[in-house]
Amino acid sequence: MQRQLPLLTPIRGIAALIVTYFHARLILFPQWRDSIAESTHFLENGYLWVDIFFILSGFVMMYVYQSTFATGSSLKKWRGFMWLRFSRIYPLFFVTLAALFIWEYYKSIHQIGFYAGPLFDAWGATGIPPFSGPFNRTETLVPNLFLVNGILSQPLSWNIAGWSLSIEWLCYLVFPLLMSVLLRPAKSNAWLPVLIMMVLGGMVSMHGTLDITSTLNAFVRGICGFTLGMWLSRISFSPRMKSWVNHDGLLIALIIALISVLQFSISYTVTMTTYVLFALLVLVAANQQNRSSLLLGLLDNKVTQFLGDISYSIYLWHSVLLLAGVEILHHINPYWTAWWYAQTSAATVLTGIFIFTAVLITVSVCSYYLFERPLMKWMRGMGGKRTTPEVSKA
DSSP, rough: OOOOOOTTHHHHHHHEEEEEEEHHHHHOOGHHHHHHHHOOHHHHHHHHHHHHHHHHHHHHHHHHHHHHHHOOOOOOHHHHHHHHHHHHHHHHHHHHHHHHHHHHHHHHHTOOOOOOOOOHHHTTTOOTOOOOOOEEEGGGGHHHHHTTHHHHOOOOOOOOOOHHHHHHHHHHHHHHHHHHHHHSSSSTHHHHHHHHHHHHHHHHHHSSSSOOOOOHHHHHHHHEEEEHHHHHHHHHHOOHHHHHHOOOOOOHHHHHHHHHHHTTTTHHHHHHHHHHHHHHHHHHHHTTTOOOOOHHHHHSHHHHHHHTHHHHHHHHHHHHHHHHHHHHHHOOOHHHHHHHHHHHHHHHHHHHHHHHHHHHHHHHHHHHIIIIIHHHHHHHHHHTTTOOOOOOOO
16 A cells, blocks of 8 residues: 655645745736835746646656556556546636636627736736637637647636646656656666756756746646656655655755745746755655654644645636636726725735635635536546545645
């Protein structure tokens, strides 16, 4: 029986919230974006937390399914694996896409133009007709439905978080092929993380950032993290190393280092250092053993576990609430949004962010129980597959 990896689930929940605030800084509180960036670039670097999703996913997929593919791959195994993954990621994605489509259709009937606050207004995006952009364009609907939106040349579309699901889906497609190489012990593939970091470093040098969400480059970004996670899952520690890894001191050092690095403005050094720290954090977190520890109690408890459980709903619904939510409020009463964007006091903005977070958590909890779990269970039952006991929600 596989050992549980509970600490990975809270990491997923924390990462989902950070990505949420990364997007919210442009729509929910753009009046504070510059002020926050003057003090810390933690939010400006928030896009990088998508990469820890790829690393976590590769780690968990390898950990859970290595026994399935240990005796080799076959079309039957591949189909079974793909159906399990499809039933995990697609149903809720479709629900959020449908919600955005319905709102866009309503806008088209009532001639409501695009609105996302003063920042998009300054960029000349306010008032764009329905189904014309900047996100909800007619020509990008079919690619989204088939989960190939992440590799097309168009920028972010519809549920803007969906690009990473598209890349994740493509990673699943090649997962059995990667297994044939990565089932060997990690030390026999020591060249792999070096190659991955060289590829990622080259992308950062070329683009100046790793915030790449379309074309083949987005797939390269995702497959690098996914493959690195698979490789990390094959690392085994000696008893002496286990006692050193399973220690609060190392976890604290990694968390402090990660938070410290993310304070600095986007650069090659910050990006690559963050990536390495993400990999180390996943590796160390996955190898923690049950022990009496205040730190583990803070990181791994019922609240953080549940946050991780609903992280997929958080990740998919946050952009719906931001994009459609602001438009709906503005349509109902434009004076509300005008008043909000004129607020600059810390207390008011923090209250607004707290309310948004509470609404997002509430919607995500409802979504988790009403859509995510029931639809996944129904699809897996329809496919004749039992729900795989995944160690960390992937």
